[in-house]
Amino acid sequence: MHKLTEIIKYSYNLNLLYVEDNDEVRNSTMIILREFFKNITVAENGQEGYERFTEQKFDLIMTDINMPKLGGLEMISKIRETDNEVLILVLSAYNEPNYFMESIKLGVEGYLLKPINMEQFLVVLNKVIQKVQLKEKSRTYMSLLGQYQEVTDNSLIVSKTDPTGKITYVNDEFCKISEFSKEELIGSNHNIIRDPENPKEFYEEMWESLKGKKQIWKGTIRNKSKSGKSYYVQATIKAILDADGNIVEYIALRSDITDIMNQQKQLEDLIDFSIKPILALIEIVDYNNLSKFYGHKEISHIETVFANTLLQSVPNKKLFDTVYTLSHGRFAFAKDANNQDIDEIIDNVKKALHNVNSSSFEIDGKVFDISIRVSLSYGDDILENCTYGLQKIKKGHSDFFIANGLAQIEKKQAQSNLNTLEMVHTAIKDSKIISYFQPIVDNKTKEIVKYESLVRLITPTNKILTPYFFLDVAKKGRFYSQITQIVFNNSFDALSKTTKDISINLSALDIEKENVSNMIFDLLEKHKKDASRIVFELLEDENVKDMNVVKNFISRAKKYGVRIAIDDFGVGYSNFVRLLDYQPDILKIDASLIKDILTNDYSLSIVKTIITFAKSQNIEVVGEFVENEEIYLLLKELGVDYSQGYFFGKPEPL
CATH class of the missing domain: 3.30.70.270 (Reverse transcriptase/Diguanylate cyclase domain)
Structure with a gap:
C-alpha cells in the first residue's frame, strides 16, 4: 500500500485520538488529519487524553510530548500499563535524543517532528495501516482456528507419527480409506499403507525435506489399502519441532483424490x-x-x-x-x-x-x-x-x-538457470569464487580504515561477475551454502593481508541456519587474535523466524570483539525495536538516501535524524554510495564518520 488514495481509503475508517495542548498547532494539524481520518477525538492535555482512552476504543493515538497536567510520554506509559497493542505516534517539536529513546522504549510506531512533513507522515501512516490490517487478520484467524480444527478432523485424512515413523494417531477418515482399524495402525510403521510400486527416490526426497531440511512437504502419494486397492491422496506433511528445533513428531493431512x-x-x-x-x-x-x-x-x-x-x-x-x-x-x-x-x-x-x-x-x-x-x-x-x-x-x-509456446520459454529459462548453476558449480570446483574488497575511509583523514568483502565469480572466459548474475539462482540450488563458506574463508584470510578491519555481509536468515552459524564461530575461534577486526553487516529482515537466535548470535560474536553493523539502514528506520534487538556498533545509511541527499530534502532530513540518534548512542555512521566530492563534503559536515563509494574506490582484489 503506497498510493495516497489507498492510504486515505483505509485510514478514513480508523478511530484516532489526537492529544495536543497548543491551540494554534492543534487547529493547523487538524486540517491535515481531517483529510485522512473521519473519526477524530481531540484532547487538550495528557490527562484528558488518558481519560478519553479509557472511555472508548481507538485504533491510533497521536500525541504531543510537553503538555500540562500529564505529559505525552507519561500518558503513553499509563496507557501501556493496560494496553500494549494500541498504535501510538509521537508528534513533537523536539528532536532530542532522550525523547527519541524514551519513545522507543514505550513501543511507539513512529516519531514525527512538527510541523508535519507530508512525505514522512505518509510513510509512517502506511506502516501503521499495515499493522492494523495484520492485527485484524490475526483476530480473524484465531476465531477461525477452532472451526478449522473441527473441519479438518472431520473432513481430511489425518495421522501423526513419532520421529521413527511409528503411527501414534489416526482419525476415522484414515481408517475408512485404508481399511485398517485403529488397533492395527497405532504402533505400526507407515509402510503398512505404502504402495510398493512407488520409486525409492520419491520417499528419499520426501524425507530429505521433512527430516533434513525440516520443511513442509506437499505432494501426491499413491497408497494401498488393506485389500490391496490403490488410492491417491494429496498430502501435506510437517515435522513438529520443540523449542530447540528437534523433531518430536510428524503430522500429515491428506485429501482423497482418487x-x-x-x-x-x-x-x-x-x-x-x-x-x-x-x-x-x-x-x-x-x-x-x-x-x-x-x-x-x-x-x-x-x-x-x-x-x-x-x-x-x-x-x-x-x-x-x-x-x-x-x-x-x-x-x-x-x-x-x-x-x-x-x-x-x-x-x-x-x-x-x-x-x-x-x-x-x-x-x-x-x-x-x-x-x-x-x-x-x-x-x-x-x-x-x-x-x-x-x-x-x-x-x-x-x-x-x-x-x-509458454512451456518452451519456461524450459529455456529453466535451462538458463541450470547453466548458471553449472557455472557456479564449476567456479566452486575451480576456486573461482573470489572476494573483492571496497575501501571505507575515515571522513576526517580520508584514510582507509576498513574494507567491505564482496563476492565475485570468475567465468571460464575470465569475466568477473557480480552477485546480480548468479546469487539468486544459486540460492535455489545447493551451492549457496558453499558460496557463503567461501566468502567467509576469504574474508577471514584477508585479516593476514591487511591491518584494516574487514566487513562481511550477513543475513539474519542465514544466522538461523545452524551450519552457517557453526562455521562462523569456528572461523572466529581459529582467528581469535584478529577477530576484533571483523564487522558483521546485518541486513534488516522482517521475516526472521526467531529473533532470540539472532540476538544470541550477536551476543556470542561480540565476546570475540566482533562489531555489529546494520546495513542499508534508513529504509525501515521507524522500526525502533530492531535497533534494541541488534544493539549495533555501526549504522550504514542506505544508498537510496545518500545518492539523493543533495537534491532531496526528505532524504537529508532522514539522514540528519539517523546521525543525531547514532551520536547520542555512540554509534558510528557510514555513508554508502558516495559517488562524488559534493556528497562526501556534505556527509563530513553532517558528522558522518565514514564514507564508502566509487569516489574513494571500487571493489577490487585486496
Whole structure:
C-alpha cells in the first residue's frame, strides 16, 4: 500500500485520538488529519487524553510530548500499563535524543517532528495501516482456528507419527480409506499403507525435506489399502519441532483424490490421441481460502455443482460435452479441434469466463460468488503451456491468457538457470569464487580504515561477475551454502593481508541456519587474535523466524570483539525495536538516501535524524554510495564518520 488514495481509503475508517495542548498547532494539524481520518477525538492535555482512552476504543493515538497536567510520554506509559497493542505516534517539536529513546522504549510506531512533513507522515501512516490490517487478520484467524480444527478432523485424512515413523494417531477418515482399524495402525510403521510400486527416490526426497531440511512437504502419494486397492491422496506433511528445533513428531493431512486422478488420466488420454488438441485450463481464484471454510466432502460437492455450472456457461452447448474436474480447484475444457474454428472455441471460452465471473450460483441454499481464471493453449505441449499460463496470470492482472509456446520459454529459462548453476558449480570446483574488497575511509583523514568483502565469480572466459548474475539462482540450488563458506574463508584470510578491519555481509536468515552459524564461530575461534577486526553487516529482515537466535548470535560474536553493523539502514528506520534487538556498533545509511541527499530534502532530513540518534548512542555512521566530492563534503559536515563509494574506490582484489 503506497498510493495516497489507498492510504486515505483505509485510514478514513480508523478511530484516532489526537492529544495536543497548543491551540494554534492543534487547529493547523487538524486540517491535515481531517483529510485522512473521519473519526477524530481531540484532547487538550495528557490527562484528558488518558481519560478519553479509557472511555472508548481507538485504533491510533497521536500525541504531543510537553503538555500540562500529564505529559505525552507519561500518558503513553499509563496507557501501556493496560494496553500494549494500541498504535501510538509521537508528534513533537523536539528532536532530542532522550525523547527519541524514551519513545522507543514505550513501543511507539513512529516519531514525527512538527510541523508535519507530508512525505514522512505518509510513510509512517502506511506502516501503521499495515499493522492494523495484520492485527485484524490475526483476530480473524484465531476465531477461525477452532472451526478449522473441527473441519479438518472431520473432513481430511489425518495421522501423526513419532520421529521413527511409528503411527501414534489416526482419525476415522484414515481408517475408512485404508481399511485398517485403529488397533492395527497405532504402533505400526507407515509402510503398512505404502504402495510398493512407488520409486525409492520419491520417499528419499520426501524425507530429505521433512527430516533434513525440516520443511513442509506437499505432494501426491499413491497408497494401498488393506485389500490391496490403490488410492491417491494429496498430502501435506510437517515435522513438529520443540523449542530447540528437534523433531518430536510428524503430522500429515491428506485429501482423497482418487477420482480426480482418474479424470486427469482421461484428460491426458484425450490430448494424446487428438490430432489438433485445444485445452482451456480453469482455476478458481482464492481456492485455498474456499477450501479452508469447507470440509473435503463439502468441497467435493461444490466442485461437482460448479463443474456443471461451467459447462452450462458455454454459449455453444455443442462445443464441449464434458468438463474435467482436476485437483485444487482446477477444471478443464478439452477437445480435438481438427476441422473446427479455433477462434470460435476461444470466443466461447471467453464468454463462459465472463458469464461465471459476473454472476453467482447457489448450492443447498448458499450463494457463492466464485471467480475463475483461464489459460488456453492449442497445438503442442498444451498441458504444460496452460499450467505455466495460470502462473503467469497470477502475477498479472488479467483473468485470461493464451499460453501457446509458454512451456518452451519456461524450459529455456529453466535451462538458463541450470547453466548458471553449472557455472557456479564449476567456479566452486575451480576456486573461482573470489572476494573483492571496497575501501571505507575515515571522513576526517580520508584514510582507509576498513574494507567491505564482496563476492565475485570468475567465468571460464575470465569475466568477473557480480552477485546480480548468479546469487539468486544459486540460492535455489545447493551451492549457496558453499558460496557463503567461501566468502567467509576469504574474508577471514584477508585479516593476514591487511591491518584494516574487514566487513562481511550477513543475513539474519542465514544466522538461523545452524551450519552457517557453526562455521562462523569456528572461523572466529581459529582467528581469535584478529577477530576484533571483523564487522558483521546485518541486513534488516522482517521475516526472521526467531529473533532470540539472532540476538544470541550477536551476543556470542561480540565476546570475540566482533562489531555489529546494520546495513542499508534508513529504509525501515521507524522500526525502533530492531535497533534494541541488534544493539549495533555501526549504522550504514542506505544508498537510496545518500545518492539523493543533495537534491532531496526528505532524504537529508532522514539522514540528519539517523546521525543525531547514532551520536547520542555512540554509534558510528557510514555513508554508502558516495559517488562524488559534493556528497562526501556534505556527509563530513553532517558528522558522518565514514564514507564508502566509487569516489574513494571500487571493489577490487585486496
